[in-house]
Amino acid sequence: MNITKDKSPASAKSPAVDSGATKLMSVRDAIIMAMSEEMRRDENVFLMGEDVGIFGGDFGTSVGMLEEFGKERIRDTPISENAISGCAIGAAMTGLRPIVDVAFMDFIVYMMDNIVNQAAKTRYMFGGKGQVPTVFRCAAGSGVGSAAQHSQSLEAWFTHIPGIKVVAPGTPADVKGLLKTAIRDNNTVIFLEYKAQYNMRGEVPVDPEFTIPLGKADIKREGKDVTVVTYGRMLERVIQAADEVKEANGVSVEVVDLRTLMPLDKEAILTSVKKTGKVLLVNDAHKTGGFIGEVAAMIAESEAFDFLDGRILRLAGEDVPVPYNATLEAAMIPTVERIKKYILKLVDKR
Amino acid sequence: MAKTNKTKVQLDIPKEKLLHMHKLMCDIRNFDNKVNQMVKRGQVPGMTHFSVGEEAANVGAIAAISEGDLITSNHRGHGQTIAMEIDLNEMMAEIMGKATGTCKGKGGSMHIADLDKGNLGANGIVGGGMGMAIGAALTQQMKKTGKIVMCCFGDGACNEGTFHETLNMASVWKLPVIFYSINNFYGISTPISEVINIDYNYQRACAYGIPGHFIEDGNDLLAVYNKFVELVDYVREGNGPVLVEALTYRWYGHSTSDPGKYRTKKEVDEWKKKDPIVKFRNYLLENKLATEEELDEINRKSMEVVEGSVKFAMESPEPTLESAFEDIFAP
Numbered sequence: 001m002n003i004t005k006d007k008s009p010a011s012a013k014s015p016a017v018d019s020g021a022t023k024l025m026s027v028r029d030a031i032i033m034a035m036s037e038e039m040r041r042d043e044n045v046f047l048m049g050e051d052v053g054i055f056g057g058d059f060g061t062s063v064g065m066l067e068e069f070g071k072e073r074i075r076d077t078p079i080s081e082n083a084i085s086g087c088a089i090g091a092a093m094t095g096l097r098p099i100v101d102v103a104f105m106d107f108i109v110y111m112m113d114n115i116v117n118q119a120a121k122t123r124y125m126f127g128g129k130g131q132v133p134t135v136f137r138c139a140a141g142s143g144v145g146s147a148a149q150h151s152q153s154l155e156a157w158f159t160h161i162p163g164i165k166v167v168a169p170g171t172p173a174d175v176k177g178l179l180k181t182a183i184r185d186n187n188t189v190i191f192l193e194y195k196a197q198y199n200m201r202g203e204v205p206v207d208p209e210f211t212i213p214l215g216k217a218d219i220k221r222e223g224k225d226v227t228v229v230t231y232g233r234m235l236e237r238v239i240q241a242a243d244e245v246k247e248a249n250g251v252s253v254e255v256v257d258l259r260t261l262m263p264l265d266k267e268a269i270l271t272s273v274k275k276t277g278k279v280l281l282v283n284d285a286h287k288t289g290g291f292i293g294e295v296a297a298m299i300a301e302s303e304a305f306d307f308l309d310g311r312i313l314r315l316a317g318e319d320v321p322v323p324y325n326a327t328l329e330a331a332m333i334p335t336v337e338r339i340k341k342y343i344l345k346l347v348d349k350r
Numbered sequence: 351m352a353k354t355n356k357t358k359v360q361l362d363i364p365k366e367k368l369l370h371m372h373k374l375m376c377d378i379r380n381f382d383n384k385v386n387q388m389v390k391r392g393q394v395p396g397m398t399h400f401s402v403g404e405e406a407a408n409v410g411a412i413a414a415i416s417e418g419d420l421i422t423s424n425h426r427g428h429g430q431t432i433a434m435e436i437d438l439n440e441m442m443a444e445i446m447g448k449a450t451g452t453c454k455g456k457g458g459s460m461h462i463a464d465l466d467k468g469n470l471g472a473n474g475i476v477g478g479g480m481g482m483a484i485g486a487a488l489t490q491q492m493k494k495t496g497k498i499v500m501c502c503f504g505d506g507a508c509n510e511g512t513f514h515e516t517l518n519m520a521s522v523w524k525l526p527v528i529f530y531s532i533n534n535f536y537g538i539s540t541p542i543s544e545v546i547n548i549d550y551n552y553q554r555a556c557a558y559g560i561p562g563h564f565i566e567d568g569n570d571l572l573a574v575y576n577k578f579v580e581l582v583d584y585v586r587e588g589n590g591p592v593l594v595e596a597l598t599y600r601w602y603g604h605s606t607s608d609p610g611k612y613r614t615k616k617e618v619d620e621w622k623k624k625d626p627i628v629k630f631r632n633y634l635l636e637n638k639l640a641t642e643e644e645l646d647e648i649n650r651k652s653m654e655v656v657e658g659s660v661k662f663a664m665e666s667p668e669p670t671l672e673s674a675f676e677d678i679f680a681p
Binding site for chain 2: 046072077078080082083084085086087088089090091092093094095096098113114117118122123124125126127128129130131132133162163165186187
């Protein structure tokens with residue numbers, strides 16, 4: 001796994017993060033910190049999922065929590081994704097605030113009915129009564145050699161469904177601040193973590209009241225030549241690419257980190273596009289039907305279209321199941337080199 | 351596996367309660383007959399499923415739970431919803447899609463809920479309430495409320511994967527849930543006997559290490575009620591979940607668009623002879639627990655209330671177009 005140091009996006013200047021005291025930590029530790037703080041703050045919050053207890057979670061994201069909170073609140077479940085998701089929704093409807101450790105995001109496919117047909121629609125169908133405050137934490141993406149059934153980023157399935165919020169942060173600080181807000185939110189939130197980035201380190205505010213609002217994008221790099229819109233795992237690579245083209249080619253890239261896909265901060269995207277007139281969209285999920293396609297359409301339909309002086313470009317995961325072989329696997333998602341190439345293509349400095 | 355099929359004279363149920371159960375069965379019958387009539391006249395905009403014939407299976411079970419207990423219901427939820435004593439005006443308005451409906455006209459027959467009274471809602475997905483039920487039960491267990499959850503579903507739902515997962519999870523966590531299968535013999539047109547290789551679904555309880563109970567005559571209100579009194583106590587005492595199945599029959603088609611080719615008129619007529627309301631009425635009269643006049647008056651009032659609900663619904667406004675864009679997210 002890739003432990004980034006000086007090029008970590010977390011070390012980037014982040015206007016939405018009011019620094020205060022910070023500590024250098026991994027995404028994994030930021031997740032444990034966020035959940036633990038929220039569980040201390042609100043006795044209705046609890047964690048459930050396969051192997052979250054003594055095992056500490058498939059990705060170590062609940063290590064030590066069983067010892068502090070006990071078996072009731074760090075709740076190991078049978079391997080029953082349908083029952084886990086349904087149970088979380090029923091518990092949420094009746095006053096608890098469950099966090100579900102889905103583990104590999106691919107397993108959420110077994111939970112789809114409960115999330116899509118129940119959680120997303122309950123309040124609406126009941127005429128505004130009831131709420132489903134629950135978070136589904138998903139280890140998304142490729143990068144650890146786990147092949148086609150353990151490597152997907154399925155966010156677009158959920159952004160398509162009204163009634164669900166979708167969050168995909170790309171730095172340890174954003175992971176902490178957004179996970180805490182997701183837990184406090186009164187709706188169902190699909191929270192993407194990236195299995196290739198659990199060890200990624202960055203400065204994280206230690207204040208237990210540090211939160212980041214959902215639906216607020218963050219300009220991770222300010223620039224004037226090209227806008228790159230991204231989120232989640234690809235943020236790290238986009239920042240590296242932006243820094244390198246600035247250094248080598250003198251191209252000034254504005255990096256818009258969406259952080260939350262639903263609700264979407266359209267204003268931040270359009271403001272940046274109007275400023276630069278060029279836009280590249282990057283995500284690691286499959287290209288066809290992917291979320292950045294929606295962003296592209298939104299830009300094309302908006303008044304920002306008139307400010308564009310180039311095509312809207314997408315750089316996404318290939319439309320193939322994720323292969324096992326490490327070389328093939330790595331080649332299926334955008335690399336720093338390809339992101340740079342696309343940026344230069346847009347400013348015509350190939 | 352305990353069987354219950356004989357009704358003894360019961361002196362321990364107050365007359366008031368007996369008459370109230372009779373009233374609720376009348377409400378279900380009159381309400382759904384009325385809706386059916388309105389469907390035929392083209393006055394109902396969408397899909398509905400009726401509980402006529404299944405009144406005792408619904409009222410007997412729900413009469414045994416207490417205030418604060420919860421239920422989850424299914425697409426054939428009218429009977430349970432009325433047994434939970436929803437406001438019939440609002441329910442009728444909902445079925446007619448009006449702004450004054452239980453769900454502001456946005457849910458319809460299949461999504462009527464009454465969260466304030468513990469009804470977590472009807473559900474359009476077969477088996478869709480099962481996960482919700484165990485979650486609601488987990489809340490009761492973790493918050494030590496002493497309340498229980500009744501999870502109502504049909505015979506067909508027992509073949510959904512969620513049945514297996516939720517019964518197992520509820521069992522290992524000893525959750526306070528009564529899994530209640532109301533067996534009306536058909537999943538739309540498919541006889542349950544063709545899609546399970548055992549006699550009854552309650553027999554599956556042993557696979558989860560929980561008690562399975564059978565109510566052979568689910569049209570016998572007191573047989574249902576007595577069995578549920580026993581089960582409610584068992585579950586409330588913290589012994590974990592139970593699975594119980596009652597046999598009953600729906601008089602009408604699956605939904606409003608059912609040609610009914612899969613069963614004979616003779617079969618339907620045979621079941622109509624086992625009318626749960628007539629059965630309970632006869633019981634009350636034979637045992638001098640009520641007079642004909644009292645029971646007639648209850649039914650007359652019930653019909654009046656249903657007529658009143660139609661008037662309320664008819665006179666209610668349509669929802670505004672803006673309301674379609676509200677209530678998607680909780681604040």
